[in-house]
Amino acid sequence: MPKVSIKICATLHTILQDESFNNFQVVQLRDRFLSALSSNQSVSEAYKFIYRQVCRLVKKKALRKVNKESSKTVTYQKTELFDQINFVINDSIETSKPSQKLLDKTELAVIQQLQERLKQTEVDLLTSIGESEEYMRLYKSFPEMKEHLESQYMLARESSSKLLGQIKAIKSVLSHQQK
Structure with a gap:
């Protein structure tokens, strides 16, 4: 099976490569992302950005969406495919919009x-x-x-x-x- 390539921003890639970072919610990933950034990006813009990236990774089967029946909480888990993906670091993703x-x-x-x-x-x-x-x-x-x-x-x-x-x-x- 050919290796899948996915463009991803450097900050997000670093966070997701951390083995201890799994079974996360979008809000948790957003908070980690914001704390890693040096710019003053707004919380809502960061959330939208992270949510779009997570949805893209779910679509590419790198992440799995897990709905807990006991609550309305949605978590995301890394799949086996996640480790096989060739991530292409793209710094321009963070700056694709006008800079903050x-x-x-x-x-x-x-x-x-x-x-x-x-x-x-x-x-x-x-x-x-x-x-x-x-x-x-x-x-x-x-x-x-x-x-x-x-x-x-x-x-x-x-x-x-x-x-x-x-x-x-x-x-x-x-x-x-x-x-």
């Missing part, structure tokens, strides 16, 4: 832009509130200008409402980006 550092820089740039936009919108809101308050003071001082001052006051209030909506939207996007 690049993502971090991009995310930081987006967050910084959103924060600057938030500050500017808050300044605009304060200006608009100050404007509407001044129209009220002017109205009290010059009641004969009621019609003009009232329309200007309403425009300033409408502007304040729009700006408040923009601030809420920006804060919502910011909180989503920072998760």
Whole structure:
């Protein structure tokens, strides 16, 4: 029977080659993988990556999926074929997506832009509130200008409402980006 070749990332290969590492869950492999990495990869991204690799190894019959009837826990075991497989170490698998550092820089740039936009919108809101308050003071001082001052006051209030909506939207996007 010809030897099967499977591409695998170096970190994952090292973990799986450890003889004591068998009968594992995806979460355990993910945790071991994250602790071995030097980058700050997110837990969810690491889980997805590990899960895809485990599924691929199950498909190639290098691992066996074991469902325990007593619980919903799924474990994976190395098969006899595992030791016969020719693993081709591929460092580019880990970096097939944009590197985490690049993502971090991009995310930081987006967050910084959103924060600057938030500050500017808050300044605009304060200006608009100050404007509407001044129209009220002017109205009290010059009641004969009621019609003009009232329309200007309403425009300033409408502007304040729009700006408040923009601030809420920006804060919502910011909180989503920072998760």
